[in-house]
Structure formats: structure tokens, C-alpha cells
Amino acid sequence: MSDKLFLQQLESAWAASLGAEVIIYTLLANWGYHIAEKLGVPCFFASVLSLTPTGMFPFLRFSQIANNPLSRAINYASYFIAELLYWQRYRKLVNHFRTQTLKLPPLPYLGRRFRRRTLANVSRIPVLYGFSSHVIPRPHDWPKWVYVTGFWFIDQADTYEPPLELEDFLGKKVPPLCFGFGSMTMPHPGYLTYYIVEALKKTRQGNIILSGWGNVGNIVNIKDSLRVFVIKDVPHDWLLPQVRAMVHHGGAGTTAAVLRAGIPERDSTLFCRSACLG
Numbered sequence: 001m002s003d004k005l006f007l008q009q010l011e012s013a014w015a016a017s018l019g020a021e022v023i024i025y026t027l028l029a030n031w032g033y034h035i036a037e038k039l040g041v042p043c044f045f046a047s048v049l050s051l052t053p054t055g056m057f058p059f060l061r062f063s064q065i066a067n068n069p070l071s072r073a074i075n076y077a078s079y080f081i082a083e084l085l086y087w088q089r090y091r092k093l094v095n096h097f098r099t100q101t102l103k104l105p106p107l108p109y110l111g112r113r114f115r116r117r118t119l120a121n122v123s124r125i126p127v128l129y130g131f132s133s134h135v136i137p138r139p140h141d142w143p144k145w146v147y148v149t150g151f152w153f154i155d156q157a158d159t160y161e162p163p164l165e166l167e168d169f170l171g172k173k174v175p176p177l178c179f180g181f182g183s184m185t186m187p188h189p190g191y192l193t194y195y196i197v198e199a200l201k202k203t204r205q206g207n208i209i210l211s212g213w214g215n216v217g218n219i220v221n222i223k224d225s226l227r228v229f230v231i232k233d234v235p236h237d238w239l240l241p242q243v244r245a246m247v248h249h250g251g252a253g254t255t256a257a258v259l260r261a262g263i264p265e266r267d268s269t270l271f272c273r274s275a276c277l278g
Contacts, residue, residue, distance in 0.1 A: 003093060006090060006093055007093060007096075007097070009029075009031070010031050010093070010094075010097045010101070011097075011101065013029065013031050013032070013035060014031075014035055014097075014101055014102070017032075017035045017039065018039075020035075020039060020041060021041055022041055022042050022043065022044070023035055023036040023039070023041060023042075023043040023044070024043070024044045024045075024046050024128075025043065025044075025045060025046070026045070026046055026047055027047055027049075027051060031094070031097070033045075033112070033122060033125070034094065034097065034098055034102060034104065035102070036121060036122055037102075037104060037119055037121065037122045038102040038103075038104055040119070040121055041121060042121055043121065043122060043125055044125065044126050044127070044128055045125050045126070045127045045128070046127075046128045046129075046130065047127070047128075047129060047130070048129070048130045048131055048152070048252035048253065048256075049131075049252060050062060050129060050131070050136055051079070052079070052127055052139075052142055052143075052146050053076050053079035053080065054075065054076065054079070054139035054141050054142060055071075055072030055073065055075050055076045055139070055141055056072070056075065056137075056139040056140075056141065057075055057139075058074070058075040058078040059075075059078040059079050059081075059082045062136050080113075083111065083113075084110065084111065087110075087111040091107075091109070091111075094107070095107060124143075124145050125145070126145045126146075126147065127145065127146040127147065128147055128149055129146070129147065129148045129149060130149060130150070130151055130152035130252075131148065131150075131151060131252065131256070132148070132150050132151055132256075132259075133148045133150075135255075135259070136148075151256035151259075151260070152256075153237065153256065153257070153260070155235075155237050156235035156237060156238065157235060157237045157238035160234075160235045160238045162234065162238070163231070165229070166208075166229060166231060166234070169206070169208065169229040170208075170242050170243075172206060174206065174244075175206075175242060175243055175244045176205065176206035176207050176208050176229070176243055176244065177200075177205050177206070177207045177208070177243060177244055177245050177246070177247070178207065178208045178209075178210065178239065178240065178243040178245070178246040178247070178248075179196055179207060179208070179209045179210065179216070179217075179246070179247045179248070180209075180210035180212065180246060180247075180248040180249065180254060181210065181211070181212040181213070181214045181216050181248070181249050182210075182212045182213070182248070182249045182251045182253075182254055183212060183213050183249075183251065184212065184213065184214050184249045185213055185214045186214050186216075189214050189215050189216045189217075189218070192214075192216055193209075193216055193217050193218070196209065196216075196217070196228075197227070197228060200227055200228065201227070205227075205244075206227055206228070206229075207227065207228050207229070208228075208229045208230075208231065208234075208239070208243065209228060209229070209230045209231075210231065210232070210233055210234060211230055211231070211232050211233075212232065212233060212249075217230035218230065236253075236254065236257035236258075236261070237257065237260075237261075240257055240258060240260075240261035240263060241261050241263075243263065244263065244264075245263050245264040245265065246258050246263060246264075246265050247265070248265060
């Protein structure tokens, strides 16, 4: 993120937060910590990814469970290294925001963990994790103010009005597959579309492509339109119970939706890699 955009976000966040009674912030909006400190209001950290230091698994590597003390120590350190690198990238900008806009003292060179004095409202910030403990078990070494709440959903099935063409496509005898790419972008979406369609022809499957940000599927030939339906996005809680399986980009929200729908899934990262490489 450019410095200019980051400073703009800081100022916009401060203006939007005036008068707030509580601040809930995420990793990408971690200026909420500084604003909550200034306002003197309670704050919560919320995330769909596990970011609290633990010896159980390394930073963003949830499946790599440690089996010995050395591995646990390395895992624990990985979180502090990631945090330090992020802090050093934005340290000067954040401290400028603290001193000039919020009229707060700057944070130490090594970050907020090394403050000599921390105000009560930002000393032990409750952490809310929006994933299931059946998917990522809660580590035993997390502090008691870290909560695994279960997945978070915004249900839209009851109010969603699908295009008639989509309803007709889903009304066929054999439920289709679904490919979804969410916020993924790729250099050659046309190649990926080609390989998807070819795979469908060989397996004689119908498919719905959720093109997302990557514009996958926009070059589907008219002759393939009976086999492939392309649409930018569809509420997962409406669509997924009606398909046979889903290949997706591995995003936290999509993973949660597929698990709730109870259908088979496959991470599309490997598929995209092989398709784009030919």
C-alpha cells in the first residue's frame, strides 16, 4: 500500500470514528488500536485468520503442527517476526498519525508490545476469530481473552433474486460443479477458462464459473454455453447447496460456505498454476 493511500485511510478512519462507543478492527485496519486509545473506548480485534502467537503452528501455516520444543519456539517467533516487519514498514507513518493527528506519544521502535505504559482499554484487547475450532483447533497456549467464535456468515439466500438463466441452468437433471475465484487475479484468465472448459468436456460435467475479480470465463464460446454458465458472483448460501462440488481459491469465507453446504471442495490454486503454465 502506498504511503499516500495509507495516510489517507488513517485520516478517514479517524473522522469516521469520532463519537464511536466501541472500536472493532482487523489486521488491515489496525489503526483502530490507536483510535481506540485516543477515544478511551473498548476495542476488539476481529479476524478470519489466526494471527495470535502460538507454538502450535507457524504464522499462516495452520496445518504444520509442531511436535517438539524447538519447532514450537520457531513457530512462536514467526509471529513476532511478521509483526515486526509490518510495523517497520509503517512505523513512521503511524507515529506521525499518532503525534500529529491524535496527539498521542509515538510507539517504540520495536512496536506496541514494548510500551512502558499501556492504557487499560488497549492493554488486553479481546480477540474474536471467525473460524471453527473443528477446522483450526484453539491452541492451548493462547491467552484467555482470545476467542474462537465459529464462522461468520452474511446470509442472503432469502432475499437473493437469481437471473432466470441461472435458475434454468441449475434446473437440469444433474447438478453442476462450481468454480469460484473470489478476489484472485491471474495474468492469463483466458488460458484458465480454456482448461476449465476442456476438463468439463472430458468429464461431461456442467459448471458454473464465478468469475470474481479475475474475469475468468468471459471468453466462453457460444457452443459451450450449454455446459458453462458464467456469472460474476452469487450468494454462497443460495448457490452451494445446489451444486455437486466446488473448486475455489481457498478464501476464508468461501471455505466456510462450502463446509456449511456439505459439498466436496478442491483448492483451485494448483489448478490455476497448471493451467496458467500450460
